[in-house]
Amino acid sequence: MASSILAKMAKSIRIANPTLIPFHSFRWRTLTTSVATAAEQSQADAASFTFSEDSAREDPIFVKAPNSKSGADSSSHSNSSVTMPTSFMTGSVVGKRFYKQVTTREADDRNGWTVMLDYRTLKTPSKRPLKLPTVGLAKAVAAEWEYQETDGIRPFSMPLMKLACTALERVPLTRPKIIEHLVQKFNQDLVFCRAPDDNVLTSGVYERQVEKIDPLLDWVRLEFGFKPIVYSSFFGGKQEDGLIKAVEDLLRKTDDCELASIDAIASAAHSLVIAIAIFRGKLQIEEAIELIRLEEDLQVDKWGLVEGGHDVDIADLRVQISSAAVFLALSRRF
CATH class of the missing domain: 3.30.2180.10 (ATP12-like)
Incomplete structure (x- = not known):
């Protein structure tokens, strides 16, 4: 129900920053x-x-x-x-x-x-x-x-209503803790985890990650001046202090609505990098969802989709990412 309401709502408003939303997703009415x-x-x-x-x-x-x-x-x-x-x-x-x-x-x-x-x-x-x-x-x-x-x-x-309450009440009171939590999770970011390339079971995943995620890592290097380090461990690894400091400085400069959106996207995506990329207009919603689901979608293509499982997860992810991106765009004064 949330996804249908969000779709109807999105048709009714004009997003101030259209780079955040795929143009084919919405037809506008007043x-x-x-x-x-x-x-x-x-x-x-x-x-x-x-x-x-x-x-x-x-x-x-x-x-x-x-x-x-x-x-x-x-x-x-x-x-x-x-x-x-x-x-x-x-x-x-x-x-x-x-x-x-x-x-x-x-x-x-x-x-x-x-x-x-x-x-x-x-x-x-x-x-x-x-x-x-x-x-x-x-x-x-x-x-x-x-x-x-x-x-x-x-x-x-009503995901936008919840985000509004979060931005107006939770973020002002807990801003340092939100930023601290996001920075602590940064080293285990989804985009830093790379499948082994020497295993027949994961070689396809590795090739897809190189194709889809490496351009995002190149953008991080240009944006913050530090090249991210990728790891083949689920536990991630330590990124350079300079990169961590640059990301933390960016989070500190956000307003309450922006930080609420970034936190919501990062939580759903298991990736602060993807959240920041949406925030900066580097990624659109569909591109972000593709990166988040890259490995699982490969498994679905190989073994098939489980109804009531994969389809529900996909719908839920779309609502979470789309609502946070819409909230972010609409909260901005231009």
Whole structure:
């Protein structure tokens, strides 16, 4: 479901940096967005949609206020916020769709854009307005909410919303730890692991790696001034300190949305190099997926595809890489 929603959403927005997305993947159409009136904006300030940080309580929630007979009670309900459980960030279905219209509007301080659910401001888990850097990203997140079915809100079909929460809340608080983790894993990067060329079982893999991955390693050398070292061990090996320092410096200069995207891609790809290549516009999504799945695709070609296994893995990888790349492109101000 997430892949279909992402595809529909991507058709509705114009990516600011098209080198990140294969041109044949998307046909563009315009997403219409309602602009709240002054009175509606005032109502939006009072009524909010939030996510709860209370992990101890994961009971089913009721998100539609009961009908009230008195005007006073009705006013009270309209001013209250709707709190969602933290299970939203873990993928559980969190309740039935309780809103009819999804719109976007400029933030009150005119520094970013917010998403509105029936003119209630969408909020982060810490109950701050979900303020996004560009209108394109706000519309993309709004599209994920718009495509939710009436029988339930499915967070696993909203990868951009999750990335937005990560960029706005997790990254500012844990930026040094995220960078430290990425640098620690750098020596075991997928693209540094080379199959032995003297084994009949792996010679085909080695030849494909030379053809497909060596150009990327050459780009790393030109980009950072150090030639990566390849290893035939699954445990990798030590790269030059200068290369590690150059990569770390690049990560430190990223903004929160960029670092969230790089971290998500690196996690899905098991490769910080591939994540940085997408970040710098060197790789498009399909090229990155091909490199990530290079060895497994060779095995599938030889032995066949296992339905319910390989096909699910491929779909999941496409959602993870595509959503992070789309989020990265849409978050950039040009």
